[in-house]
Structures are given as structure tokens and as C-alpha cells.
Amino acid sequence: QVQLVQSGAEVKKPGASVKVSCKASGYTFTSYGISWVRQAPGQGLEWMGWISAYNGNTNYAQKLQGRVTMTTDTSTSTAYMELRSLRSDDTAVYYCARKLAAGTRFDPWGQGTLVTVSS
């Protein structure tokens, strides 16, 4: 079955970087994109960006431009999201999701990775 499995929880200090992984299985990785979405505690979903697993093209949310980088490793069917210069308001659960075709059709989602930024 199609599945996305994310890396474990992280605790980082302000100013540090974090890199979250998302390993895909059950489908041809390069046939779809991967989107990243985060959710701060008690808050709603926030779209962060997406990457084509076919050619590596990316599109990032304007507010994260310059701090976020999304990449893929097609040899291991794994997507990565790196966020730099972490601040306390980056504390959130980070999700990856398979992006099907155009639009915002994300299915399935990974289990989520909690990133805590605290001094």
C-alpha cells in the first residue's frame, strides 16, 4: 500500500537547522510530487511548499523563502525538508504528503514529525 514514513521528533535551539525525511513506498516515487505542510500546536494547517520528484522543481511559500529547502533522493524514494534559522514559532508538527496531479490533492500523508524549537 502507498505509505509515507517520516523521521522522528527533533528538539532544536533557536538559530539551528532541522532536516526532516519522508520515505515513500508502494508507488513509483518519480511519478508524483511531495508537498510539505506544518501545523503549530493548536493551530491550523500551513502549506510550506512542494517538490516534483520527477525533476526536482520546487515552489515554496513566500514567508519561508530563503529558509526552506526541499529535495528528493530518487535512489531511496525519500524526500527531505530542511528549515534553517529556526525560531520558536517554527515549533510544529511537519507533514509530508504525496501530491497527485495539479492542485492541492494530497494523499496519503506521513505520520508527522514534531519539531520543537526551544532554548
Next chain:
Amino acid sequence: QSALTQPASVSGSPGQSITISCTGTSSDVGGYNYVSWYQQHPGKAPKLMIYDVSNRPSGVSNRFSGSKSGNTASLTISGLQAEDEADYYCSSYTSSSSGVFGGGTKLTVL
């Protein structure tokens, strides 16, 4: 890109129907037939319920339906059941080739 506008909460009794609205602009909801809806139970990852305005993925109950008029999309749940109690989020593709979510709606089944 501003978040799409959803009501903070809606409620209904078992068996009733409810509708959740999602209002955007001509640069997102109104400009594309790329509105999706997600259901999220506490502590769980979101689940796709509707895509491309009105299409249901395989396995999603036909009690869930979607529509759009102008800059406003809607999710209707008929025959409310206790397990429908969750948070619901709309999302849309935008003119800047990005995505945007609504603020979320908490559905309470009375």
C-alpha cells in the same frame, strides 16, 4: 497569500446535514477547480475527503460532497455520524502556483 476563510465551528445532530463554507478570491478558489477538503481527527494526520471541488477518493463515504460557486467552496456532510466529529480544512491552488489552506472548522456532532 492569505488563508482561506472558514467558520471556526459548526455543529449538527446525528442524521442531520451540515455545510462548511470556504471563501477565497478569484486568485485561488474562484480561479481554479482545484479545491480539496481534509478531515483531521485529534492527534492524527489529515485525510483527503474531496478533491478538485467535488470528487471523492476511493473509500470515502458518499455522505461527503463538495461544490463551488464563485469564490466560495462548500463541503456538505449528510447523515451526520459521531465519527464525523473532527476538524475540516479546505485548500486551493493559487495563481502563484502555490497552495493555501483555510483556517479550519471544528465539527461537533451533538
